[in-house]
Amino acid sequence: MITSCFVFIDYEIKAGKGEKLLPKLVCVVTGKGPLRSYYQSLIKAKNFVFVEFVTLWLSAEEYPVLLASADLGVSLHFSSSGLxxxxKVVDMFSCGLPVCALAYSCLEELVHHNENGLVFKDSQELSQQLQMLFEVFPKQTxxxxxxxxxxxxxxxxxWDQTWVCHAKQTFLSYHRS
Incomplete structure (x- = not known):
């Protein structure tokens, strides 16, 4: 289970102690889901110093501009079907943005751990990944x-190339049977 506040509380503590050379983070949370105000009040109550949160609703034109200007994307998406x-990760990858993504059964089709992103199983692992990626940032990236x-x-x-390589044969074999 991902406890997203733990991730940033842990980062805040490490950055505040100076144990690692961690920069201040600006985390942009997009969307306007039903829990938006709940999370905004939760974040506000934490009084973070080294982590700032901005919540935005962006137009279709603005969204890729934001992604292309970011250093890292985080995906907490979990597939209940596993399929x-x-x-959002496709959007990030299309803008050249590496990700840290929550692991589930078919994610490896898209996110290749240690190649185009990092995969995590829990909030502690995500916290470690953020610290590793941003230690001495931006001097070393x-x-x-x-x-x-x-x-x-x-x-x-x-899309056509991916279809031919990964899906076409599967659909043709079903059609022939």
Missing amino acids: DLPM TKLDQMREKLKSFQQTT
């Missing part, structure tokens, strides 16, 4: 740069 992929480089092939592959 659907997080389209080696891991983020490596993941961005891997995303270039994703960005150049079309």
Whole structure:
């Protein structure tokens, strides 16, 4: 279970103690779901110093601009069926943005751990990944740069190419039976 507040409380403590050279983070949370105001009040009550949260609803034109200007995306999407992929991660990858994504059964079709992103199982693992990626940021961004480089092939592959490579044969075999 992901306790998202733990992730940032842990980051806040480590950054405040100076144990690691961690920068201040600006976390942009997009969307206007039914729990938006609940999470806004929860965040406000924490009085973070090293982590700032901004909640936004963006137009279709603004959203890719935001993603392209970010350093890292985080996906907390979990598939109850275990069969659907997080389209937000596809959006992020299309903008060249590496991700940390919550693990579930078919996620590896999209997120290749340590290549185009990182996969985590719980809030403690996500916290460790954030600290590793942002320690001495922006002076060193080696891991983020490596993941961005891997995303270039994703960005150049079309939907049609992916269909032919991964799905067409499966659908044809069902059609023939």
